[in-house]
Amino acid sequence: MPVxxxxxxxxxxxxxxxxxxxxxWMPDAYRKTNIRQISQHAHSEIxxxxxxxxxxxxxxxxxxxxxLLAKVQDEAGHGLYLYxxxxxxxxxxxxxxxDLHSGKAKYSSIFNYxxxxxxxxxxxxxxxxxxxxxxxxxxTRTSYGPYARAMVRICKEESFHQRQGFESLLVxxxxxxxxxxxxxxxxxxxxxxxxxxxxxxxxxxxxxDQGMKWKIKRKSNDELRQNFIDMITxxxxxxxxxxxxxxxxxxxxxxxxxxxxxxxxxxxNVVKGNGPCNKQRLQARKDAxxxxxxxxxxxxxxxxxxxxxxxxxxx
Amino acid sequence: MNAKIDYTLHLADTxxxxxxxxxxxxxxxxxxxxxxxxxxxxxxLIGQARNFYQYAAKLIGNTDEDKIAYLRTEREFKNxxxxxxxxxxxxxxxxxxxxxxxYQYLLYQQLQNSKDEQLAAIAAKAIKETSYHLRWSxxxxxxxxxxxxxxxxxxxxxxxxxxxxxxxxxxxxxxESPVVKENTGVSVDSLKQxxxxxxxxxxxxxxxxxxxxxxxxxxxxxxxxxxxxGFILTELQYxxxxxxxxxx
Ligand SMILES: [Fe+2]
Ligand SMILES: [Fe+2]
Ligand SMILES: [Fe+2]
Numbered sequence: 295m296p297v298x299x300x301x302x303x304x305x306x307x308x309x310x311x312x313x314x315x316x317x318x319w320m321p322d323a324y325r326k327t328n329i330r331q332i333s334q335h336a337h338s339e340i341x342x343x344x345x346x347x348x349x350x351x352x353x354x355x356x357x358x359x360x361x362l363l364a365k366v367q368d369e370a371g372h373g374l375y376l377y378x379x380x381x382x383x384x385x386x387x388x389x390x391x392x393d394l395h396s397g398k399a400k401y402s403s404i405f406n407y408x409x410x411x412x413x414x415x416x417x418x419x420x421x422x423x424x425x426x427x428x429x430x431x432x433x434t435r436t437s438y439g440p441y442a443r444a445m446v447r448i449c450k451e452e453s454f455h456q457r458q459g460f461e462s463l464l465v466x467x468x469x470x471x472x473x474x475x476x477x478x479x480x481x482x483x484x485x486x487x488x489x490x491x492x493x494x495x496x497x498x499x500x501x502x503d504q505g506m507k508w509k510i511k512r513k514s515n516d517e518l519r520q521n522f523i524d525m526i527t528x529x530x531x532x533x534x535x536x537x538x539x540x541x542x543x544x545x546x547x548x549x550x551x552x553x554x555x556x557x558x559x560x561x562x563n564v565v566k567g568n569g570p571c572n573k574q575r576l577q578a579r580k581d582a583x584x585x586x587x588x589x590x591x592x593x594x595x596x597x598x599x600x601x602x603x604x605x606x607x608x609x
Numbered sequence: 610m611n612a613k614i615d616y617t618l619h620l621a622d623t624x625x626x627x628x629x630x631x632x633x634x635x636x637x638x639x640x641x642x643x644x645x646x647x648x649x650x651x652x653x654l655i656g657q658a659r660n661f662y663q664y665a666a667k668l669i670g671n672t673d674e675d676k677i678a679y680l681r682t683e684r685e686f687k688n689x690x691x692x693x694x695x696x697x698x699x700x701x702x703x704x705x706x707x708x709x710x711x712y713q714y715l716l717y718q719q720l721q722n723s724k725d726e727q728l729a730a731i732a733a734k735a736i737k738e739t740s741y742h743l744r745w746s747x748x749x750x751x752x753x754x755x756x757x758x759x760x761x762x763x764x765x766x767x768x769x770x771x772x773x774x775x776x777x778x779x780x781x782x783x784x785e786s787p788v789v790k791e792n793t794g795v796s797v798d799s800l801k802q803x804x805x806x807x808x809x810x811x812x813x814x815x816x817x818x819x820x821x822x823x824x825x826x827x828x829x830x831x832x833x834x835x836x837x838x839g840f841i842l843t844e845l846q847y848x849x850x851x852x853x854x855x856x857x
Contacts, residue, residue: 343636350632354848354857355675356625356662359632360655366635367648374641412848412857462857470855578637586639588763589699592756593640599755 308509313439316382324508328438329383330399331510333390336376337401339369341394341575345409346418354412361458362415368451375447379440395580402426403561404491406569413466413473413480419459421481421488424526427452428518429492437509460529467533474535481530482538489553490561492519520550527551614668615687615784616794617728618677619830621661622688625678626838627709628654629845630696639699646745650706653738660731679849683832683839687782690829691774693837700753700763704771707746711807712778714739715800725793747811754815764817776825779804783831 300319307314314320343366350366353359377387393399404422409415430452434445466477493499493515505511523542530537541554563569631651638644662674669677691709696702717739720732753760779801781789788794805819812819828834848857 340636340641347636350635351629351844352847354852354855356655356659356678358857360652360659363632363635363648363652363655367645367652370636370641370645370648374645377641465856468856470852472852473855582637582639585637586699588757588759589639589643589753592753592760595760596752596756 305507308437308507313442314437315439323504324510325383327505327508327510328441329380329385332376332380332383332438332441333385333393334400334402336373336380336390337394337399338405339373339376341401341405341579342422343369343373344575344578345405345407345571346415348409349412349415352412353415358462361462365419365455365458368455372448372451375444379438379444382440391583395576395583397567397576400565402491403564403569404487405575406564406572407484407487408570410483411476411480413463413476414484416459416462416466416477417480417484419455420463420529421459421484421526422491423452423455423459425488425491425522427456428522428525432511432513432518435509435512460533463533463535467535477533478535481533481535485537485539486556486560487564489519489523489556490564492516492522494558494561523551523553612784612787613725613793614665615782616788617661617665617668619687619782619784620728621658621665621677622686623692623709624654624661625658626686626688626841627692627705628652628658629841630692630694631702631706633696634702643699647702647706650742650745653735653742657731657735657738660735664727664731675849679846683834683842685832686834686838686842687830687832688834688838689774690777690826690835691771693829693835693841694771694774695837697767697770698763700760701767701770703746703749703753704764704767706742707750707811708771708775708778708808710739710743710746711811712775712800712804714743715803716795716797719795719800723793723795724791728793750811750817751815754812754817761816764815768817768820772820772823773826777827777829780827780830 301321304314304318304320304324307318314324346362346366346369350359350362353362377390380390381387390399394401404425409418427449430445430449434442434449436442436445463477463480466473496514496516499515506514527537527542539554541552543552545552564572567573628651631647631654634644635648635651636644638647658678659674662677665677666672666674689709691705694701694705696705714736717732717736721729721736723729723732750764754764755761779797781797785794785797789796809819826835829838
């Protein structure tokens with residue numbers, strides 16, 4: 295069959311909401327886009343463990359420590375599912391991780407911001423996991439089967455994280471003066487970076503059109519960002535806190551909140567590596583990998599020895 | 610009564626401090642699956658610690674788990690010295706966990722028959738987790754001992770670092786004799802032989818020899834610690850010290 299026919303069948307499947315599976319024919323660019331996006335998502339889960347991990351040893355109560363440990367561990371699990379989804383496209387976990395370490399692959403820029411106080415942990419759960427969910431709920435319907443299925447599992451846990459984050463801020467918002475200040479300060483620092491998580495404006499975004507046609511992405515950056523702003527603007531009232539944007543205002547005509555201009559210079563700067571923690575985050579991942587080399591080698595050598603032993607016994 | 614409180618605090622402190630140590634690996638493990646595994650152990654241990662602290666709080670009265678964990682000082686903590694030893698490399702962390710889980714498994718086996726219903730219930734619930742920790746860490750001791758020349762050498766170093774902290778597990782503290790007499794606590798000296806037998810079996814598979822005539826450190830159970838504990842508590846307790854009387 296000529297390639298055009300394959301392409302036609304492929305696009306028909308997509309148009310009819312039939313998932314693309316690993317063994318199906320797919321255009322090279324579709325495979326590459328999915329590898330790029332899924333691996334970037336996997337790396338984000340893993341790098342995302344670092345800013346929150348920063349507070350595990352200092353969590354203010356035993357209960358909060360257990361919740362935080364479980365949350366960060368969930369993120370590791372998400373990374374694991376996503377690396378596996380990536381492998382179904384023909385790229386090994388090791389290769390994928392090498393691309394992160396070499397700087398070829400990206401991860402979500404939000405994790406290049408520091409967690410300065412305990413309130414940042416609540417703010418991350420509420421705003422960062424919250425923003426991630428908007429994107430991920432959409433991705434449960436993405437056209438590549440293994441990615442969509444991974445997202446279904448992940449989304450359940452992410453919405454739990456968001457609720458826990460909000461609840462932890464709610465406690466601060468009802469606490470002492472210092473706690474309320476800590477809470478407001480964290481919201482002030484995480485709000486704009488969280489909005490940047492949805493990526494550039496639609497008018498500036500390069501990957502969107504093809505991604506929409508292939509139903510990898512099903513909503514535009516601006517749509518998702520607007521949904522997020524509408525949701526959070528309501529929730530922040532419950533906390534009795536404010537969002538750091540004086541242009542934030544309900545627009546009766548649009549039935550959405552209007553908001554101020556995002557600092558795109560900052561966004562691109564962080565993407566390019568100049569965020570407050572880019573170097574430390576990548577270095578922490580590389581160190582973990584390098585210090586683990588002897589462990590992985592030993593595990594492989596031991597598995598090999600066991601295999602040859604059982605072969606001998608079988609012979 | 611005081612002996613039972615101290616004994617319960619000793620059980621709580623050891624699991625908390627080891628949990629705190631293991632949690633340092635979270636996000637930094639050598640293999641993603643193992644990062645998850647060590648974090649899981651850390652979570653199980655903090656769960657056990659909370660059960661013991663909550664019970665201690667009830668016995669003491671007018672306090673809670675966080676006050677006990679966050680507002681006592683170095684000299685009041687009763688954890689085993691083994692638990693506070695630094696993580697070192699992955700081999701050292703594995704070996705520390707194995708030594709401890711092997712001991713804790715034997716301990717809980719008996720503690721689940723304690724005349725104190727609460728202690729018995731905590732042990733009966735926790736022993737399921739402990740048997741998993743024991744299997745996991747024992748398998749890793751073998752894997753690393755037998756793996757490559759480098760991993761074998763690293764395990765020998767780990768034994769060198771940690772063996773001297775294993776003796777304390779089997780020396781009863783002053784508060785242990787009364788609880789043993791009332792059949793609420795476990796006589797730890799009786800665990801020494803079975804522990805050694807099990808360790809010998811695992812070490813044999815791992816091609817590691819059991820050290821002999823090593824000096825054994827002690828004191829942790831009575832509140833005399835290594836210098837590490839002060840720094841662990843500094844981090845652990847930072848928020849409660851900086852923002853006293855707050856809800857979190
Ligand atoms: Fe995520
Ligand atoms: Fe996640
Ligand atoms: Fe999450």
